[in-house]
C-alpha cells in the first residue's frame with residue numbers, strides 16, 4: 001500500500017521543529033530514521049497531515065560525557081552509538097545492546113529518539129533506558145521537561161509524549177567503578193526483534209559485597225520490567241556468583257508474559273530466568289567477582 005497524502009516539511013533547527021509541531025497542532029509527525037514510521041504510513045496505521053523531517057538537525061547528533069552522564073542527541077543514529085568510543089568507555093552496556101538492533105542497514109538510519117518514542121516493548125534501547133533509568137528531555141514550543149524512563153514508557157508502544165512535543169535528548173548514567181554488565185537476547189535470527197532479552201548491571205562495593213544491582217527483562221510484558229525481587233537477592237550480599245541462581249529463580253514470578261506465535265507464556269517465563277542467569281554471569285565476570 002501507499003501512504004495517504006501528506007505535506008513534507010524539512011526543518012533546519014530545533015526551533016523550527018517546535019514551531020512546525022505547534023503549527024500543525026498534533027496533526028504532524030516527526031520523520032527521523034523512518035524505519036518504523038514509513039511502514040506504518042504504508043499500512044495506513046499512521047496518517048499524519050505532515051511529516052517534519054529532522055534529518056538535517058546536526059545539532060541533535062551528538063554523544064557527550066558530562067557530570068556523570070552520557071548525553072545522546074535524539075537524531076543520533078544507532079550506528080553512531082555502536083561505534084562511539086565514548087559509549088564503549090562510559091556506558092559499555094549500551095554499546096553492547098545496540099549491536100542487537102536489527103542490521104547495520106537499519107542502524108545506519110534508525111535514530112535513538114525514534115526508537116525511544118516508538119517504544120517497541122522489545123527494543124534494545126527501551127530496555128537499557130529502563131534498566132539504567134535514563135533521563136529523557138522533551139521540548140515543545142515555549143517549554144521543556146525532563147522525564148525518567150520509568151515514567152516515559154507507559155504501555156505497549158505507548159510513550160508519554162504529546163503530538164506537539166519533541167524528544168531532544170536522552171541521558172544514561174555512566175557505569176560506576178567496579179561494575180560489570182551483561183546483555184543477553186533470545187531471537188530466532190540475529191537482527192530479529194527479541195523474544196526475550198535480559199540486561200544486568202552489577203556494582204561491587206569497597207567491602208566486596210554487591211552495592212547495587214539492576215536487572216531488567218523485555219518480552220515478558222507490555223514494556224520492559226525491572227526485576228526487584230532478584231535485585232533484593234543480591235544487594236548487600238557477598239559479591240560472588242553463589243547467589244545468581246537464587247536471584248534468577250525470582251524472575252518467573254515477577255514477569256507477566258502473554259503467549260504469541262513466537263513463544264508461549266510458560267516458555268517466555270522460563271527463558272527470562274535463563275537469560276537473566278546468563279546476563280548475571282557476564283556482569284559478575286566483568287565486575288571481577290568469583291563465579
Ligand SMILES: Cc1cc2nc3c(=O)[nH]c(=O)nc-3n(C[C@H](O)[C@H](O)[C@H](O)COP(=O)(O)OP(=O)(O)OC[C@H]3O[C@@H](n4cnc5c(N)ncnc54)[C@H](O)[C@@H]3O)c2cc1C
Pocket residue numbers: 029030031032033034035036037038074075100101102103106107109110111112113114115117118120122123124125161165166167168191192193194
Ligand atoms: C528490518 C528492521 C529490523 C529492525 N529490528 C529492530 C530490532 O531488532 N530492535 C529494535 O529496537 N528496533 C529494530 N528496528 C527499528 C529501528 O531500528 C528503529 O529504531 C525504529 O524503527 C525507530 O527509529 P527511527 O529513527 O527509524 O524512527 P521513525 O520511524 O522515523 O519514527 C518512529 C516514531 O517516533 C516518532 N519520532 C521519531 N523521532 C522523534 C523525536 N525525536 N521526537 C518525537 N517523536 C519522534 C515518529 O514521529 C514516529 O512516530 C528494526 C527496523 C527494521 C526496518
